[in-house]
Amino acid sequence: MRVNITVNGRPYAADDVWEGESLLYVLRERLGLPGSKNACEQGECGSCTVRLDGLPVCACLVAAGQAEGREVVTVEGLADHARRRSAGGQPSEAGRAGEAAPPAPVQQAFIDAGAVQCGFCTPGLLVAADELLERNPDPSDADIREALSGNLCRCTGYEKILDAVRLAAARTTGEAV
Amino acid sequence: MAAVRTASAPLTQAAGVGGGVVGESVPRPDGILKVTGEFAYSSDLWHEDMLWGFTLRSPYAHAAIRSIDTAGALALPGVYAVMTHADLPAETHYGLEIRDQPVLAKDRVRYHGEAVAIVAADHPETARRAAALIAVEYEELPLVVDEATATAPDAPLLHPGRTDHHAAHVPHPNIVHRQPVRRGDVAAARARADVVVRRDYEVGMQDQAFLGPESGLAVPAEDGGVDLYIATQWLHVDRDQLAPVLGLPADKVRLTLSGVGGAFGAREDLSMQAHACLLALRTGKPVKIVYNRYESFFGHVHRHPAKLTYEHGATRDGTLLYVQCRIVLDGGAYASSSPAVVGNAASLSIGPYVVENVDAEAVALYSNNPPCGAMRGFGAVQACFAYEAQMDAVAAELGMDPVEFRQRNAMSQGATMPTGQLVDSPAPVAELLRRVKALPLPPERAWEAAGGPVDVRALPGGLSNTTHGEAVVRGVGYAVGIKNVGFSEGFDDYSTARIRLEVIAGEPVALVHTAMAEVGQGGVTVHTQIARTELGVDRVTLHPADTRVGSAGSTSASRQTYMTGGAIKHTCEAVREEVLRRGRARFGAAHPAWAAPERLRLADGKVVTDGGEAIGDLAEILGEEAIDLEREFRHRPTEPFDLGTGQGFGHVQYSFCAHRAVVEVDTELGLVKVVELAAAQDVGKAINPLSVVGQIQGGSTQGLGLAVMEEIVVSADGARVRNPSFTDYLIPTVLDTPSMPVEVLELADDHAPYGLRGVGEAPTLSSTPAVVAAIRAATGRPLHRVPVRPEHLTGT
Numbered sequence: 016m017r018v019n020i021t022v023n024g025r026p027y028a029a030d031d032v033w034e035g036e037s038l039l040y041v042l043r044e045r046l047g048l049p050g051s052k053n054a055c056e057q058g059e060c061g062s063c064t065v066r067l068d069g070l071p072v073c074a075c076l077v078a079a080g081q082a083e084g085r086e087v088v089t090v091e092g093l094a095d096h097a098r099r100r101s102a103g104g105q106p107s108e109a110g111r112a113g114e115a116a117p118p119a120p121v122q123q124a125f126i127d128a129g130a131v132q133c134g135f136c137t138p139g140l141l142v143a144a145d146e147l148l149e150r151n152p153d154p155s156d157a158d159i160r161e162a163l164s165g166n167l168c169r170c171t172g173y174e175k176i177l178d179a180v181r182l183a184a185a186r187t188t189g190e191a192v
Numbered sequence: 193m194a195a196v197r198t199a200s201a202p203l204t205q206a207a208g209v210g211g212g213v214v215g216e217s218v219p220r221p222d223g224i225l226k227v228t229g230e231f232a233y234s235s236d237l238w239h240e241d242m243l244w245g246f247t248l249r250s251p252y253a254h255a256a257i258r259s260i261d262t263a264g265a266l267a268l269p270g271v272y273a274v275m276t277h278a279d280l281p282a283e284t285h286y287g288l289e290i291r292d293q294p295v296l297a298k299d300r301v302r303y304h305g306e307a308v309a310i311v312a313a314d315h316p317e318t319a320r321r322a323a324a325l326i327a328v329e330y331e332e333l334p335l336v337v338d339e340a341t342a343t344a345p346d347a348p349l350l351h352p353g354r355t356d357h358h359a360a361h362v363p364h365p366n367i368v369h370r371q372p373v374r375r376g377d378v379a380a381a382r383a384r385a386d387v388v389v390r391r392d393y394e395v396g397m398q399d400q401a402f403l404g405p406e407s408g409l410a411v412p413a414e415d416g417g418v419d420l421y422i423a424t425q426w427l428h429v430d431r432d433q434l435a436p437v438l439g440l441p442a443d444k445v446r447l448t449l450s451g452v453g454g455a456f457g458a459r460e461d462l463s464m465q466a467h468a469c470l471l472a473l474r475t476g477k478p479v480k481i482v483y484n485r486y487e488s489f490f491g492h493v494h495r496h497p498a499k500l501t502y503e504h505g506a507t508r509d510g511t512l513l514y515v516q517c518r519i520v521l522d523g524g525a526y527a528s529s530s531p532a533v534v535g536n537a538a539s540l541s542i543g544p545y546v547v548e549n550v551d552a553e554a555v556a557l558y559s560n561n562p563p564c565g566a567m568r569g570f571g572a573v574q575a576c577f578a579y580e581a582q583m584d585a586v587a588a589e590l591g592m593d594p595v596e597f598r599q600r601n602a603m604s605q606g607a608t609m610p611t612g613q614l615v616d617s618p619a620p621v622a623e624l625l626r627r628v629k630a631l632p633l634p635p636e637r638a639w640e641a642a643g644g645p646v647d648v649r650a651l652p653g654g655l656s657n658t659t660h661g662e663a664v665v666r667g668v669g670y671a672v673g674i675k676n677v678g679f680s681e682g683f684d685d686y687s688t689a690r691i692r693l694e695v696i697a698g699e700p701v702a703l704v705h706t707a708m709a710e711v712g713q714g715g716v717t718v719h720t721q722i723a724r725t726e727l728g729v730d731r732v733t734l735h736p737a738d739t740r741v742g743s744a745g746s747t748s749a750s751r752q753t754y755m756t757g758g759a760i761k762h763t764c765e766a767v768r769e770e771v772l773r774r775g776r777a778r779f780g781a782a783h784p785a786w787a788a789p790e791r792l793r794l795a796d797g798k799v800v801t802d803g804g805e806a807i808g809d810l811a812e813i814l815g816e817e818a819i820d821l822e823r824e825f826r827h828r829p830t831e832p833f834d835l836g837t838g839q840g841f842g843h844v845q846y847s848f849c850a851h852r853a854v855v856e857v858d859t860e861l862g863l864v865k866v867v868e869l870a871a872a873q874d875v876g877k878a879i880n881p882l883s884v885v886g887q888i889q890g891g892s893t894q895g896l897g898l899a900v901m902e903e904i905v906v907s908a909d910g911a912r913v914r915n916p917s918f919t920d921y922l923i924p925t926v927l928d929t930p931s932m933p934v935e936v937l938e939l940a941d942d943h944a945p946y947g948l949r950g951v952g953e954a955p956t957l958s959s960t961p962a963v964v965a966a967i968r969a970a971t972g973r974p975l976h977r978v979p980v981r982p983e984h985l986t987g988t
Contacts, residue, residue: 021333035317037532049197049236050229054403055485059918062403090229122227126219127947129882132890133712134226135453136404140572164927167918170712171405172893173926175886 023092039074061166066172090138124183163173217882228807233451234423235407245481246319250301253911264325282439290853302525305490312877342366376549381514385505396903398495404453410472417444429742449737455711458492465489489916493565494520498574510760514549528565530556536571543676550610580961619938624850627872652863672850674955677950688742689759693816703734714883726764728794750950759825849873849954851962862982872935876949895959
């Protein structure tokens with residue numbers, strides 16, 4: 016079958032998609048967007064978290080056909096997504112093809128706080144954290160933990176991930192950091 | 193879509209004038225790629241025209257293979273190759289130390305999940321279906337599942353006729369290796385003891401559960417060789433096992449490191465490497481293999497489960513007199529790292545304490561259980577759980593505070609290990625315990641907001657709303673551990689670095705090239721810092737790790753900052769020497785300082801005297817002629833442990849970490865919430881403080897997982913793995929992890945580069961017993977096994 020999806024603001028068409036393929040497989044192997052990861056492909060680890068029409072989902076649990084005609088945001092599009100959000104939804108002149116887009120606030124915070132080690136969990140965590148901060152700009156520690164409870168990390172022990180989300184929230188709400 | 197996506201390009205990082213040197217929290221050079229999803233992991237690789245490989249695995253733990261029929265698989269459209277043992281071109285076995293593991297099983301399978309056949313097809317689902325069409329006829333055989341069945345008079349011999357160098361000294365062919373450690377006179381000490389505590393302990397089988405599944409891409413080359421892009425911990429040891437299996441000379445098997453999604457020991461052994469290369473050479477096409485999570489649980493080794501018997505004797509004043517212990521480690525079907533695990537367990541068996549009379553023994557079994565091998569802190573983790581429980585038990589018998597009892601017996605620099613080795617660098621065991629004890633405790637009853645409703649998120653069970661605090665009790669526990677750094681026991685451990693210093697666009701740039709596997713630990717960051725520090729340049733480029741430079745050894749045993757960091761430092765020193773030689777040749781007459789190179793250093797792109805005067809410019813000295821050098825670095829030699837007494841200078845360095853755990857337990861349901869897990873560790877020199885803290889927190893969390901969550905459950909009746917998924921093999925989520933304060937000491941080891949000490953493994957040791965000690969303190973229950981389960985806490 017053929018699947019038409021808007022991914023990170025761009026329309027894509029994937030041909031010869033087998034009915035059993037997941038959205039994750041299509042993103043990674045047919046659209047050339049391997050940023051969403053395949054740590055378990057059972058919906059347990061959250062490394063494949065993407066936003067489907069704005070909602071965080073495990074891309075491995077979404078049949079490719081279910082994504083037909085819908086909008087997907089992956090980690091590759093997070094910087095652009097954040098920029099459009101802060102610009103009130105207007106497409107920005109920056110970030111044209113070929114230009115290195117500056118990272119989204121949550122991405123920069125992960126680097127600055129030391130929240131990245133092997134980084135395999137990072138794409139899913141970033142998508143989940145960005146969505147959290149979008150709906151709750153000043154989350155408590157308990158809020159952060161609940162929002163990220165679907166994302167496994169094996170290297171960091173999560174402490175620096177919490178630091179990163181706090182840092183991103185603090186920067187967004189204007190506290191000097 | 194690019195035609196090929198193989199390895200990451202070189203990473204370049206500039207830190208600004210004077211910045212980014214040893215001791216700073218420099219951000220990692222691969223950080224931007226990782227947060228934007230552009231970092232190329234081994235499972236992200238892609239090649240035009242590539243095929244997908246899949247492995248057929250045994251459903252039985254011990255069975256004879258009567259026949260294999262591949263006709264059905266070969267007939268499936270889209271299948272390009274099916275291979276069994278009969279198709280192997282050359283050597284048929286591999287192994288890190290003992291080559292006892294078949295690439296594909298021939299006439300027998302020895303564990304549930306052993307590889308029997310491999311398939312290459314044009315779609316991963318086609319490959320899976322083809323594998324299911326391979327008809328294998330099995331005949332089940334009697335199982336070896338523990339020491340009793342392994343050493344019984346009629347025990348099946350799992351590796352009959354073994355000829356490895358341990359075979360001669362073990363009491364039974366189903367014992368891989370045995371190591372005693374004997375010192376002093378335990379019998380005489382027992383007679384003088386006022387208090388004797390003897391107990392049995394058990395450690396379950398933990399899995400590394402790295403998130404990036406085993407994966408890689410093998411590309412056949414025009415010269416008949418193969419290029420393998422792979423996630424591993426040691427490129428060169430993979431190549432040295434692959435070349436004989438493929439029947440190729442080593443220089444035709446070229447490995448490049450792809451992005452590694454964590455390791456923790458599970459990538460020391462081969463997994464899909466040989467299979468991908470065999471299929472690529474057979475089909476003439478690139479072959480990618482990616483394990484799914486189910487297969488990953490079968491595709492790598494686990495932590496050796498252990499049964500430990502310990503007896504401690506002490507006098508009334510709180511002095512330990514003797515320790516006698518026996519540690520039985522189940523290595524599963526193949527040897528893997530079992531000999532090294534045995535060596536660590538035996539030599540570190542009594543912990544970081546001064547005990548003059550020791551009688552210790554560690555053995556590893558062959559069995560039909562899943563293969564076990566390296567996992568963060570191997571050998572030492574198992575022992576630490578037992579000896580720390582013993583310390584609490586002895587302290588209780590003596591009526592002493594458990595921390596004071598530990599401090600009273602703690603080793604320090606100048607102590608003698610039970611192996612006779614002098615501890616010749618700082619061993620701040622008592623101080624580490626003092627540090628964790630001095631930290632303020634987290635507030636009690638955090639779920640009771642001032643006057644507001646109960647916040648169940650702060651309770652055991654969380655939003656499951658299983659309690660409002662009625663039966664919740666708090667406990668605090670302490671533990672401290674000792675871990676060796678490096679390969680130990682006489683292994684010729686070294687690493688290699690190639691450094692190229694040249695002028696690019698008028699600026700001096702250092703290229704650092706090693707085969708070090710970055711598995712997430714932050715080695716690449718440290719490498720840029722060392723190069724900057726030693727060569728005084730700002731811009732450092734990291735060449736992808738590959739086998740075109742000498743071996744870096746394994747990213748394990750907490751050794752890479754010491755070894756490959758040491759190699760980079762060593763090679764930079766040689767480069768600096770060459771810079772100064774050239775500078776002296778051109779400008780020596782202009783300034784007398786050139787005559788004393790020991791008083792010169794490189795900083796900010798210049799040659800600077802120890803008085804701070806710049807006497808030469810790097811770009812000018814180099815001109816158009818780069819300096820490109822490769823050097824090996826070795827630590828001081830170690831020696832094997834004596835097979836009768838365990839005496840020997842076996843470990844190059846020791847690492848110490850102490851933990852305090854605070855738990856809250858719902859005693860009605862047996863649910864444990866770890867509220868805080870504080871650590872204090874001596875790291876010698878924190879080359880990158882932020883990275884160091886991250887490693888300590890990560891290691892602590894894996895220890896927490898072993899304490900209360902993680903175990904590969906093997907069925908009693910068939911030695912089959914019952915929980916090969918993240919649905920039933922639970923690792924800590926962000927809801928299971930507590931706040932983790934970290935205290936870092938920096939007491940230099942003068943034998944090591946920058947005085948540093950290996951960091952990554954020690955926190956995995958002491959975190960487990962600290963959590964269990966806290967649970968004991970909360971509940972009063974005598975817990976002797978990890979992981980602790982709800983039924984152990986409720987008595988049901």
